Amino acid sequence: MTPHVPPSAAPIFGINATALITEWNKKATQLTGRSKWEVVGRRLEEFIQSEDRARVVEVLQNALKGK
Numbered sequence: 001m002t003p004h005v006p007p008s009a010a011p012i013f014g015i016n017a018t019a020l021i022t023e024w025n026k027k028a029t030q031l032t033g034r035s036k037w038e039v040v041g042r043r044l045e046e047f048i049q050s051e052d053r054a055r056v057v058e059v060l061q062n063a064l065k066g067k
Contacts (some may be wrong), residue, residue, distance in 0.1 A: 019043055019060055 005061040011031050014023030021044055032039075032047060039047065048056045 013039075013044065015044055015060065015064075017063065017064060018044075 008027055010026055011028035012023070012025040013021055014026055016022050021042055022040045024034075024039050028039075030033055034047065044060065045053050045057050
């Protein structure tokens with residue numbers, strides 16, 4: 001039985017070890033206008049504004065390395 005997870009007021013996403021999107025909640029959909037099925041399997045940085053992309057990629061790479 002899957003536990004009930006209440007809806008979140010924050011955008012929540014998940015990525016795998018290769019930084020591909022695996023999860024995308026309803027708030028992320030509301031903020032971006034992209035459904036979960038449009039983004040799953042794609043790289044998160046595709047959806048980050050270009051001026052923020054390098055920093056976001058750096059943070060994600062550090063997180064994936066456990067930093």
